[in-house]
Amino acid sequence: xxxxxxxxxxxxxxxxxxxxxxxxxxxxxxxxxxxxxxxxxxxxxxxxxxxxxxxxxxxxxxxxxxxxxxxxxxxxxxxxxxxxxxxxxxxxxxxxxxxxxxxxxxxxxxxxxxxxxxxxxxxxxxxxxxxxxxxxxxxxxxxxxxxxxxxxxxxxxxxxxxxxxxxxxxxxxxxxxxxxxxxxxxxxxxxxxxxxxxxxxxxxxxxxxxxxxxxxxxxxxxxxxxxxxxxxxxxxxxxxxxxxxxxxxxxxxxxxxxxxxxxxxxxxxxxxxxxxxxxxxxxxxxxxxxxxxxxxxxxxxxxxxxxxxxxxxxxxxxxxxxxxxxxxxxxxxxxxxxxxxx
Amino acid sequence: xxxxxxxxxxxxxxxxxxxxxxxxxxxxxxxxxxxxxxxxxxxxxxxxxxxxxxxxxxxxxxxxxxxxxxxxxxxxxxxxxxxxxxxxxxxxxxxxxxxxxxxxxxxxxxxxxxxxxxxxxxxxxxxxxxxxxxxxxxxxxxxxxxxxxxxxxxxxxxxxxxxxxxxxxxxxxxxxxxxxxxxxxxxxxxxxxxxxxxxxxxxxxxxxxxxxxxxxxxxxxxxxxxxxxxxxxxxxxxxxxxxxxxxxxxxxxxxxxxxxxxxxxxxxxxxxxxxxxxxxxxxxxxxxxxxxxxxxxxxxxxxxxxxxxxxxxxxxxxxxxxxxxxxxxxxxxxxxxxxxxx
Numbered sequence: 001x002x003x004x005x006x007x008x009x010x011x012x013x014x015x016x017x018x019x020x021x022x023x024x025x026x027x028x029x030x031x032x033x034x035x036x037x038x039x040x041x042x043x044x045x046x047x048x049x050x051x052x053x054x055x056x057x058x059x060x061x062x063x064x065x066x067x068x069x070x071x072x073x074x075x076x077x078x079x080x081x082x083x084x085x086x087x088x089x090x091x092x093x094x095x096x097x098x099x100x101x102x103x104x105x106x107x108x109x110x111x112x113x114x115x116x117x118x119x120x121x122x123x124x125x126x127x128x129x130x131x132x133x134x135x136x137x138x139x140x141x142x143x144x145x146x147x148x149x150x151x152x153x154x155x156x157x158x159x160x161x162x163x164x165x166x167x168x169x170x171x172x173x174x175x176x177x178x179x180x181x182x183x184x185x186x187x188x189x190x191x192x193x194x195x196x197x198x199x200x201x202x203x204x205x206x207x208x209x210x211x212x213x214x215x216x217x218x219x220x221x222x223x224x225x226x227x228x229x230x231x232x233x234x235x236x237x238x239x240x241x242x243x244x245x246x247x248x249x250x251x252x253x254x255x256x257x258x259x260x261x262x263x264x265x266x267x268x269x270x271x272x273x274x275x276x277x278x279x280x281x282x283x284x285x286x287x288x289x290x291x292x293x294x295x296x297x298x299x300x301x302x303x304x305x306x307x308x309x310x311x312x313x314x315x316x317x318x319x320x321x322x323x324x325x326x327x328x329x330x331x332x333x334x335x336x337x338x339x340x341x342x
Numbered sequence: 343x344x345x346x347x348x349x350x351x352x353x354x355x356x357x358x359x360x361x362x363x364x365x366x367x368x369x370x371x372x373x374x375x376x377x378x379x380x381x382x383x384x385x386x387x388x389x390x391x392x393x394x395x396x397x398x399x400x401x402x403x404x405x406x407x408x409x410x411x412x413x414x415x416x417x418x419x420x421x422x423x424x425x426x427x428x429x430x431x432x433x434x435x436x437x438x439x440x441x442x443x444x445x446x447x448x449x450x451x452x453x454x455x456x457x458x459x460x461x462x463x464x465x466x467x468x469x470x471x472x473x474x475x476x477x478x479x480x481x482x483x484x485x486x487x488x489x490x491x492x493x494x495x496x497x498x499x500x501x502x503x504x505x506x507x508x509x510x511x512x513x514x515x516x517x518x519x520x521x522x523x524x525x526x527x528x529x530x531x532x533x534x535x536x537x538x539x540x541x542x543x544x545x546x547x548x549x550x551x552x553x554x555x556x557x558x559x560x561x562x563x564x565x566x567x568x569x570x571x572x573x574x575x576x577x578x579x580x581x582x583x584x585x586x587x588x589x590x591x592x593x594x595x596x597x598x599x600x601x602x603x604x605x606x607x608x609x610x611x612x613x614x615x616x617x618x619x620x621x622x623x624x625x626x627x628x629x630x631x632x633x634x635x636x637x638x639x640x641x642x643x644x645x646x647x648x649x650x651x652x653x654x655x656x657x658x659x660x661x662x663x664x665x666x667x668x669x670x671x672x673x674x675x676x677x678x679x680x681x682x683x684x
Contacts (some may be wrong), residue, residue: 091550091551096551096578096583098551100551123624130572131570131571131572134551146640155551156551156552156572157551157552158546158548158551158552158553158555158557158575159548159549159550159552160551161546161552161570176568177569177570178568178569178570178571178574179570181522181526181544181546181557181559181567181569182546182548182551182552183525183546183547183548183549183550183551184523188406202523204500204501204503204523204524204525205525205548205549206500206501206524206547207525207527207547207549207551208433208440208501208525208547209433209440209442209476209497209498209499209500209501209502209524209525210440210498210499210500210501210524213500215500216525217523219566220566221566223560223568223569224560224562224563224566224567224568224569225517225522225566225567225568226521226564226566226567227519227520227565228473228500228503228519228520228521228522228523229473229520230473230500233500237439241438264425272370273444288411305628313467314512317668325519340413
């Protein structure tokens with residue numbers, strides 16, 4: 001993968017938390033990050049993950065969830081006494097149930113130049129099903145013909161799974177359902193069918209045996225998925241020792257399917273790298289980075305809601321040898337880096 | 343579920359470890375347990391999980407895996423210096439990779455009375471794919487028309503997933519593939535299609551958020567699965583606090599689909615209980631046990647390869663109100679209990 005370089009467009013983010021208005025009444029925005037990206041008409045769209053939390057109250061811990069009551073989804077804030085002693089600011093265990101302290105939804109941002117974005121005030125997708133009770137996170141967009149398929153993490157109270165939805169106009173969206181059960185994340189569709197099937201990369205979240213790794217599966221209809229196979233995982237390097245997951249939709253090159261992926265070190269530092277998969281058999285790894293192409297270095301990549309993260313699930317092509325890579329920084333804002341094939 | 347009782351047939355197991363000959367050269371049988379069960383012709387078949395390990399050697403830890411070399415699967419024993427200090431006798435982490443200390447395969451046992459079994463000397467299914475490198479475990483058999491569908495845990499080096507195979511004669515077996523990715527276990531098919539689809543219960547192995555719970559999904563073809571939905575999980579009792587997973591194939595009753603399931607306490611003690619699901623919408627829970635129907639009490643249920651376990655993935659009907667429940671005891675042998683509806 002030596003012919004590829006990934007360099008920041010600027011030392012400033014293209015989007016920060018303060019650019020985003022909270023949607024929830026009495027909520028604050030903790031981060032606007034990890035966007036999917038695509039071209040639509042003459043615009044570049046980002047589909048941001050916006051994480052919001054109820055405004056803090058002294059001595060209380062407020063936990064947002066979406067409850068399904070009589071078939072309707074209702075945003076609810078549960079209030080608990082603040083746990084004694086230190087606790088994870090993102091995930092807390094209360095009364096025997098694990099909760100997230102924030103609730104993420106997916107919101108569109110629009111740009112003509114790919115650099116200056118206008119952010120919608122309302123969500124494009126807000127949690128609306130029992131399996132989305134803890135939020136929607138980290139979308140990927142894949143265009144196949146005139147349909148934009150959106151994969152995302154649907155966080156249920158029983159773990160995060162892979163949700164799939166589709167749109168043709170970015171106004172109406174149709175949910176296909178939970179296509180991969182918990183615990184799974186980081187799913188992206190290929191932009192072409194292979195042997196007549198839709199193809200998807202995903203990342204099972206294993207615990208007892210093995211480490212998180214990139215898998216592939218296929219589907220005749222987008223609803224039902226099978227033939228799950230391991231593609232690649234930790235290769236013994238420190239920077240991708242703990243986790244590996246695919247980023248945005250793979251793109252076809254004359255050398256193979258180009259995959260942008262993230263690795264996480266044992267210290268939970270996230271970095272970006274590349275892999276190439278066989279065009280005709282995308283379960284076959286042809287090549288991959290031996291070192292990360294981008295690591296968290298700038299202050300807004302190193303400090304935020306979750307520190308030391310560069311994570312990408314959105315890119316757009318700028319010609320045969322250039323891609324604009326939008327990346328989440330420290331689970332707070334969005335940066336832009338240019339991927340070039342030399 | 344008050345009208346159901348589950349009582350041991352005898353205070354002795356129907357099968358023990360010593361009844362089984364090891365298949366691997368230089369291997370010992372650690373357990374023959376957790377059988378699937380079905381009627382076939384005029385026999386009752388058990389499809390046992392047989393766990394074998396290389397014979398111990400002083401100061402060394404021998405780890406069995408099945409490697410795929412040039413497309414052929416080869417049983418390999420890796421030898422490591424014995425870890426210093428205490429270690430889990432079942433799962434060890436060596437050189438950054440987690441291994442199982444035993445390798446399980448699936449072997450048939452045959453009986454005319456359901457009590458006295460003759461055990462095959464060779465496996466019915468032996469690990470033979472990269473995603474089976476660490477073994478095959480805990481099968482379920484579901485007959486639909488003249489096909490016997492076999493779900494099982496395929497343990498890959500990257501976590502345990504759900505494998506599916508089918509047979510019509512219990513001689514030849516065709517693998518469908520890994521139908522649910524890691525980490526997942528305890529999958530069983532319903533014996534009838536619902537709305538034209540095959541239906542399956544499964545148990546995602548979540549870690550960060552939620553607890554293991556029973557989910558449902560559906561498939562038009564047996565290969566591709568989707569529409570994953572949560573069905574039931576921990577209800578606040580101590581005996582099923584840690585884990586809940588479905589057992590053998592659900593059976594149709596006039597009250598609903600009868601499901602035998604296991605719960606595990608925080609102390610990893612496994613017990614058996616019942617649930618009823620809606621006939622027309624098996625994702626809907628109608629009823630479930632408030633207390634376990636069988637808990638580990640006898641010495642061979644409390645002591646073994648993994649202590650304090652009664653776990654069932656096999657039963658056969660003995661009329662409209664009686665089922666013979668075969669259950670694994672302490673990951674070592676097999677017991678028989680009679681389930682009666684009064």
